[in-house]
Amino acid sequence: MTHESSDLYDRIYSIVRSVPYGKVATYGQIAQIIGVRSGARMIGWALNAVPLQDRIDIPCHRVVNRLGELSGKMHFETPYIMRERLEAEGVSFIGEAVDMKIHLWIPVE
DNA sequence: ACTTTGACTTGCA
């Protein structure tokens, strides 16, 4: 078995796909799960590399920064689609940020 | 081949 870069991306996608409906995950959490402690930037980079066809399969709108802000909203089709999708899932917002106390996804190891 | 930037996080002053 080889550890190719593709596997890393695939792992990220797998985790993002594991985020349940109405929940959000932070880049740091995912980064820690895939092994890189402070490689949170890679998550965003990986999501940006997500094929457009997979974007419907991968709930990238459930990935926010640690403050709950939709930092990646600009990379969506429109800056507001991310928030609309989250709100459509019943996610409550505090100003421009997600209410992490309620919707923060806590992965089970 | 080297430099700069990026959908981030944490730490120190």
Next chain:
DNA sequence: ATGCAAGCCAAAG
């Protein structure tokens, strides 16, 4: 509590 700097890995110029 707020602000600046460093760390991390990968891709693009």
